[in-house]
Amino acid sequence: MPDFDSVLHPDFLIPMVPERQILKAHSVALRDGRIAAILPREDARLMMAVEHIDLPDCALMPGLINAHCHASMSLFRGYADDLPLASWLQQYIWPSETQFISPDFIRDGSELAIADLILGGTTTLIDQYFFPEMTAEAVDRSGLRALLTFPVIDVETAWARDAESCINNGLALRDRYRDHDRIDVGFGPHSTYMVSEQTLSRVAVLADELDAPIQIHLHETREEVLGSVERTGMRPIDHLEQLGLLGPRTQCVHMTALGDQDIETIATQGAHVVHCPKSNLKLGSGICPAQRLLDQGINVALGTDGAASNNRLNMLNELQTASLLGKTAHGDPRALDAWTTLEMATLGGARAMGQQDRLGSIEVGKDADMIALDLSGVHHQPHYNLASSIVYANSGSEVAWSWIAGKAVVRSGQLCTLDLAELRERAAAWSAKITDFRATLEHSKHAN
Amino acid sequence: MPDFDSVLHPDFLIPMVPERQILKAHSVALRDGRIAAILPREDARLMMAVEHIDLPDCALMPGLINAHCHASMSLFRGYADDLPLASWLQQYIWPSETQFISPDFIRDGSELAIADLILGGTTTLIDQYFFPEMTAEAVDRSGLRALLTFPVIDVETAWARDAESCINNGLALRDRYRDHDRIDVGFGPHSTYMVSEQTLSRVAVLADELDAPIQIHLHETREEVLGSVERTGMRPIDHLEQLGLLGPRTQCVHMTALGDQDIETIATQGAHVVHCPKSNLKLGSGICPAQRLLDQGINVALGTDGAASNNRLNMLNELQTASLLGKTAHGDPRALDAWTTLEMATLGGARAMGQQDRLGSIEVGKDADMIALDLSGVHHQPHYNLASSIVYANSGSEVAWSWIAGKAVVRSGQLCTLDLAELRERAAAWSAKITDFRATLEHSKHAN
Numbered sequence: 001m002p003d004f005d006s007v008l009h010p011d012f013l014i015p016m017v018p019e020r021q022i023l024k025a026h027s028v029a030l031r032d033g034r035i036a037a038i039l040p041r042e043d044a045r046l047m048m049a050v051e052h053i054d055l056p057d058c059a060l061m062p063g064l065i066n067a068h069c070h071a072s073m074s075l076f077r078g079y080a081d082d083l084p085l086a087s088w089l090q091q092y093i094w095p096s097e098t099q100f101i102s103p104d105f106i107r108d109g110s111e112l113a114i115a116d117l118i119l120g121g122t123t124t125l126i127d128q129y130f131f132p133e134m135t136a137e138a139v140d141r142s143g144l145r146a147l148l149t150f151p152v153i154d155v156e157t158a159w160a161r162d163a164e165s166c167i168n169n170g171l172a173l174r175d176r177y178r179d180h181d182r183i184d185v186g187f188g189p190h191s192t193y194m195v196s197e198q199t200l201s202r203v204a205v206l207a208d209e210l211d212a213p214i215q216i217h218l219h220e221t222r223e224e225v226l227g228s229v230e231r232t233g234m235r236p237i238d239h240l241e242q243l244g245l246l247g248p249r250t251q252c253v254h255m256t257a258l259g260d261q262d263i264e265t266i267a268t269q270g271a272h273v274v275h276c277p278k279s280n281l282k283l284g285s286g287i288c289p290a291q292r293l294l295d296q297g298i299n300v301a302l303g304t305d306g307a308a309s310n311n312r313l314n315m316l317n318e319l320q321t322a323s324l325l326g327k328t329a330h331g332d333p334r335a336l337d338a339w340t341t342l343e344m345a346t347l348g349g350a351r352a353m354g355q356q357d358r359l360g361s362i363e364v365g366k367d368a369d370m371i372a373l374d375l376s377g378v379h380h381q382p383h384y385n386l387a388s389s390i391v392y393a394n395s396g397s398e399v400a401w402s403w404i405a406g407k408a409v410v411r412s413g414q415l416c417t418l419d420l421a422e423l424r425e426r427a428a429a430w431s432a433k434i435t436d437f438r439a440t441l442e443h444s445k446h447a448n
Numbered sequence: 449m450p451d452f453d454s455v456l457h458p459d460f461l462i463p464m465v466p467e468r469q470i471l472k473a474h475s476v477a478l479r480d481g482r483i484a485a486i487l488p489r490e491d492a493r494l495m496m497a498v499e500h501i502d503l504p505d506c507a508l509m510p511g512l513i514n515a516h517c518h519a520s521m522s523l524f525r526g527y528a529d530d531l532p533l534a535s536w537l538q539q540y541i542w543p544s545e546t547q548f549i550s551p552d553f554i555r556d557g558s559e560l561a562i563a564d565l566i567l568g569g570t571t572t573l574i575d576q577y578f579f580p581e582m583t584a585e586a587v588d589r590s591g592l593r594a595l596l597t598f599p600v601i602d603v604e605t606a607w608a609r610d611a612e613s614c615i616n617n618g619l620a621l622r623d624r625y626r627d628h629d630r631i632d633v634g635f636g637p638h639s640t641y642m643v644s645e646q647t648l649s650r651v652a653v654l655a656d657e658l659d660a661p662i663q664i665h666l667h668e669t670r671e672e673v674l675g676s677v678e679r680t681g682m683r684p685i686d687h688l689e690q691l692g693l694l695g696p697r698t699q700c701v702h703m704t705a706l707g708d709q710d711i712e713t714i715a716t717q718g719a720h721v722v723h724c725p726k727s728n729l730k731l732g733s734g735i736c737p738a739q740r741l742l743d744q745g746i747n748v749a750l751g752t753d754g755a756a757s758n759n760r761l762n763m764l765n766e767l768q769t770a771s772l773l774g775k776t777a778h779g780d781p782r783a784l785d786a787w788t789t790l791e792m793a794t795l796g797g798a799r800a801m802g803q804q805d806r807l808g809s810i811e812v813g814k815d816a817d818m819i820a821l822d823l824s825g826v827h828h829q830p831h832y833n834l835a836s837s838i839v840y841a842n843s844g845s846e847v848a849w850s851w852i853a854g855k856a857v858v859r860s861g862q863l864c865t866l867d868l869a870e871l872r873e874r875a876a877a878w879s880a881k882i883t884d885f886r887a888t889l890e891h892s893k894h895a896n
Binding site for chain 2: 074075077078079081082083084085088112115116119120278280281282283284285286287307310311312313314317321323324325327328330331332333334335337338376378379381382383384385388389392393395396397420423424427428430431434435
């Protein structure tokens with residue numbers, strides 16, 4: 001009877017707790033989906049295990065937590081770029097969503113995204129999009145871990161007639177996955193401008209009763225903040241606080257255009273911020289002052305946003321951009337240093353989900369969500385500081401192995417749970433249909 | 449007797465001239481290092497050639513021109529990150545350069561960089577560093593194309609005693625490579641703060657006589673601009689203009705902290721700007737207003753800078769960051785669109801070198817410098833707009849083939865001209881020595 005399911009022997013181990021440590025000659029043993037032991041290499045070699053896995057040239061670290069995404073929008077990747085937010089949404093994204101969003105679209109889009117996400121180091125996804133039932137099934141099949149925050153908006157969509165239906169559908173989904181080890185379900189009220197006060201208040205009450213996480217787009221642009229002040233007399237964050245929706249279960253996504261008073265409000269309420277630097281850059285939304293938030297003791301997680309506004313879903317690439325941009329935004333090259341963004345992408349995400357006891361670091365007893373990054377490429381030579389190499393030199397293609405809940409979903413660079421050729425074919429079929437539709441959109445625009 | 453050396457059959461052809469076109473079912477034929485024909489696929493299949501190369505899922509485009517680098521500083525990649533510019537230079541980079549810069553260091557560092565550069569899509573490099581003789585040899589061996597701008601500074605280095613020696617060594621190098629097809633040599637006066645007026649004037653006269661390109665770090669930071677005003681009463685660019693060093697052969701690198709008057713000066717003089725977005729972000733230097741420069745008709749090229757301040761030497765990654773950052777810097781998501789940064793990285797670089805008649809596009813008669821990007825990865829699906837996919841979705845690992853002067857230097861993802869295992873070993877040996885030295889630096893700092 002083996003002691004462990006598998007024992008991993010990386011050249012370097014980056015546990016994240018204790019912080020800023022890189023261990024050599026250490027191994028990690030897994031059992032029943034958990035991290036069962038961290039051992040000196042020579043002891044680990046003697047253990048009885050179903051599988052010993054050598055990871056030469058690899059750094060083993062906690063899997064990355066992508067704290068904001070709209071996975072199935074991957075089918076809109078590259079569909080409408082280099083456009084201002086308003087035309088992007090109104091002329092392209094919204095009409096196409098109305099035309100195409102369906103269970104099939106969500107299944108295919110979610111699987112395409114998940115392949116990309118896992119190969120880029122994500123082991124936990126926080127998602128928010130229509131038909132989360134379909135995304136949940138894709139997550140289940142692929143072996144990914146996810147928190148699905150079901151959309152709550154007042155307008156009718158293919159998924160739900162109104163806010164009440166959103167909530168009913170979402171809570172039914174939450175019930176269905178109550179006992180699932182890797183899937184959680186929370187509330188995803190879109191924003192203070194897309195959801196009525198009444199609905200937001202109802203979400204606040206329900207989320208409180210159910211002790212469920214909430215994710216909301218907040219302060220994405222300066223215009224959103226100004227619009228809220230004109231409409232309600234309040235900044236979005238104050239509005240959210242007044243409605244009882246701001247607290248330690250709330251994940252505030254984007255958070256650009258922040259004054260000192262806003263930062264104080266987040267800190268006082270213990271809410272979490274999800275920083276999406278590439279999406280913000282690409283849409284010209286603004287820059288989240290992540291270092292200032294951290295300096296006030298606020299937890300900051302990291303997300304890619306959807307592929308329609310990034311267009312990568314690669315967390316290694318995202319943390320590189322976060323560090324680089326953070327220095328210039330903060331006016332100090334020490335800001336968002338390599339270790340800080342690694343923490344945002346691991347423990348930061350775990351805290352935002354309220355799962356810091358299970359996820360975000362390699363510690364005995366935690367869930368076995370880990371990635372092994374192959375650092376043998378010439379672009380990683382020489383090795384002075386591994387954290388720096390992972391953050392500043394990564395291409396995002398370094399993921400050699402990935403384990404989620406102890407199961408290897410990537411082995412030697414190959415994704416084990418999804419068929420890439422099939423995903424490509426399905427994406428091509430969708431893009432043909434969507435391209436035709438876009439031609440009719442442009443035709444009718446010119447005809448007007 | 450075959451008609452062509454090789455005929456390439458990509459799924460997509462992006463010639464860059466005519467602009468913004470993507471051709472399907474077209475092939476490119478090479479002969480004697482030049483582009484000899486661009487043909488419909490069916491005709492091309494019938495041609496006699498030494499080699500027909502199928503490039504399924506690939507986009508064939510001009511090779512990328514990395515217009516600013518210090519190649520051999522790759523041996524300092526990750527050596528000193530997350531530091532302010534002054535400590536980075538004074539406490540780490542300069543003492544280590546003094547200790548280690550030697551012909552061997554430059555050979556090993558140049559080769560490590562060149563492997564990384566070529567695998568990331570660079571086919572032409574503009575470099576500036578000590579012992580350019582050694583870099584020239586590495587460039588020659590590797591098959592890369594390069595403009596080496598030899599350093600001109602007044603202080604003594606391992607390479608040259610003073611500015612006069614720099615110029616003598618550099619001009620000897622220029623003589624040696626006079627007839628070399630792929631190597632050019634120009635002047636690299638470091639900056640207006642590291643080189644005396646007298647030396648700068650001498651460079652101006654010589655470069656004019658020899659009709660040679662000049663590359664200089666200019667307006668890298670606001671502090672540089674303020675320092676120049678205090679020292680000389682002039683902004684660096686005005687100082688350069690007064691010394692006769694600003695003109696159509698001048699490549700101005702970095703160019704942050706620009707006022708309208710500076711932009712007018714560059715435009716009037718016909719000088720070129722080299723934008724290095726990632727280095728500027730990482731050192732917190734500022735942001736070059738690339739879109740504003742383009743709007744004034746100024747040619748803008750793109751560079752990675754050295755690996756000590758980036759830390760990638762990947763031009764695909766650099767153009768992604770350029771586009772994303774450009775939108776936010778310009779306050780408009782239409783700024784630096786995908787086609788614009790592709791042009792900066794190809795034709796922009798060619799114009800900066802004064803070689804737009806030879807490089808930067810796939811046109812009959814131009815030098816056969818091309819890359820084939822494999823777009824089959826899930827992160828590139830679906831295909832709506834290939835330019836957008838290449839710019840926004842690339843990982844930088846897409847280079848499947850690379851031809852320089854008609855010779856395949858990368859075949860099916862494998863670099864043909866350098867031994868990666870050997871490069872890794874040499875990098876490891878250097879990093880061991882440099883790490884020991886760094887420990888003595890820190891020891892002596894603590895002892896003080």
